Amino acid sequence: MENEGAISENRYLDFQQIFGHGDAKHALEIAAAGEHHVLMTGPPGCGKSLLAESFPSILPSLSKEAWLEVLSLYQLSRSTYSQSHLPPYRSPHHSASGVAIIGGGQYPKPGEISLAHRGVLFLDEIGEFPRKTLDMLRQPLENGLITISRTHASISYPASFLLIAAMNPCPCGYSGSNAHYCTCSTKQILTYQNRLSGPLRDRFDINLTLRPVNLNAAKGGIHEQEEPSKIVQERVGLARERQYDRYGGEICNGRVPYDILLRASPLTVTQQSNLQKQAIKKNWSNRTQIKIIRLARTISDLQGTPAITDRSINEAIKLNTV
Template identity: 55%
Template sequence: MRRMDVLSVGLEGMKGHMVRVEAKVRSDKEQFVIVGLPDASIKESKERVLSCLHALDADLDMKKVTVHLSPADKRKTGTGYDAAMLVAVLREVLDEPIPFDDRTCILASLSLDGRLEPFHGLIPAIQQAVQLGFKRILLPPVDVRQLGDSLPAELVTLSDTRQLLDYLRGQLVMETADVQVMEDRSDTARTDEPSTDFSSVRGHHDVKRALEVAAAGGHHVLMTGPPGCGKSMLADAFPGILPDLPNDEMLEVYSVYHLAKESRGFSVRPPYRSPHHSASAISLVGGGTYPKPGEISLAHRGVLFLDELGEFSRKTLDMLRQPMESGEVTISRVRQSVTYPASFLLLAATNPCPCGYYGSSERYCTCTPQQIRAYQLKASGPLLDRLDFVLTLKSVGLKEDTPAETSVAIRERVTRAHGKQQARYGGDGLNGTVPGSRLLATSGLTDSQLERIGTLCFEEKWSNRTQVKLIRLARTIADLAGIDTVSEEAIQEAVRWKRQAAIAQQPPITQQPGKE
């Protein structure tokens, strides 16, 4: 009977796969070879593994050691396979057996004196190991308390190779005393709290309602209006109405930031990213010689705010279209392709024209119709078609003193709506992101309602995507109201938002030469 190989986890971006570590030792000229498409850091692992083998008094005189990392057709990177390779070799050279089962994996680098060390990518490797179904994960001495107590796997921290071997042999292992703190450790689980509360925003009651619906269902929003009308202030307050992240999503977001080497604590609050309009396509989407996550991945499970949308290049904006649909981004390079999660809520703000005052009642616009049209066409039609809300803002006077709800009160309603959607879809998404087939199967719409929506879209010349968007919006509005079916009022409100978006997207009329 073939005995079980030593198991570890490899990463391709944020996608994990099981790596089987095999070793063969035979009498030959002394040599240590690692095969299975290792990168330079893994090829250097042989020196660390050999040093630890000698420290454990393993006899390698006149022995050729071959270590195979399977599957052989996947490129391996990083130093996280060191400890697994050491155990695989020791199982060949030691007389005493070292048992290993298929529910256990090892994720640790090695020092020359046999200490188990953390490595870059440890957090996402743990997260993916849990996804792959491992029930026991052997780790270097890092503080795993911040990963939460709800993980369906036992995290075992071991200090050195001798403790590792004792644990695998079933001997008692004392708890490690010297615990290293993981990167970017935060003393609090609540960070990134917004500095602006919704109650401090004067007026804009329709806009606040639209943002509440967007937060409840994961719908994308574009706000347009003259300078100083409150777009940035509303965007700053928007994260405050989003619910806290559950433990599995917290770990997923923390893993992305760990891979990108970005500073963020282990926080229950959704991430909020606001890249400058001069950001390149690579910094926004991700990539580089050694691919790393971009802004859309750093906004995973949170908000990506693009201020001054008209100043971004059209090519950069069009690169958002596919991630907005699929919730992930794949970066292809000659050597490898990596995939990062990118399920974000796009919140954008723009002026209506270069001078900012087209359609304003306060100042005259100095732009020509051609300039206005060129400015507005920075966001292409297919991108705008993916936006559920296009909101036109007007300036509000300081005399507007109507009492407004706080972000906490709105967040409570949004949290309840999220709970209804998680129960409906089994935690697989929100109304704005769940696949259309599943949305239609669980929407609660009657046949007459679906027929009426289809007829309306045909009369208005709206696309099929718009028809599904109307159903998504209506379903979210019904969830906010706490009802299981979709009411006529919810459908009417969804249609009203779509008509406002269609009006806002109409280009300015260009005068023909020689005509008044």
């Protein structure tokens, strides 16, 4: 029986099936191209889950080596996996136990984060997950592994996944909405936002604020106006090939060691100076500056430019600091 956290291949939505959200789709294309983690914030019904469920449709197929890694993890967990080369997509409910998500148990086996290896982990209503479970995501987000320690031994499982998370802006969900009145106090909103710890929030490269789409503004054939996933997937594939050639292996801008990234794509003196000035003015951490450079490199790869452009840096700043 297939694990409930999985979504089968024929249930992947196509970008073409989602009306509007052009900016969000473009941001997800960047995330797919460079393996950047994404946090989506918006009121209920604005399309966060739809966008996440369609995200696997723009990812390139797994290589044979990657597919075998995924298959091995599913066999270890005694879960079934579609005999295709599509990246896995896992979407555990916030009521799932920490062991189910992280892995472990009396007889240790991979959890959801390892079943999402080489694919996508979607955490809907991320603020509803236990704080302890969320903080345990920091290790795999940093090094692509999860280590489970027991009295007599430690077991490590691969867990190199792309994290897509969604949350409401406040407990009632309607802070900043033009259509619904928010009933939350400032203290309630702050408490709700703080459910996501600073160190974990800092792991997200792209921050998206979504608003509901006015479907009444559409005039017939709304899906035909949208770009299909296949076309986006082709651009993502080309951008990844540029990264693989640059780094000599299947590694993307979101994961490559920073010194290698800068050696392969150094900023100009002017770019370094301008970024430093903004960092001082806006009190950015070193991690924030590195995330912006990684994003800018991916945006330039999608544009097909060999060097990081000023335009890509400006776009990266907007994506990271929304």
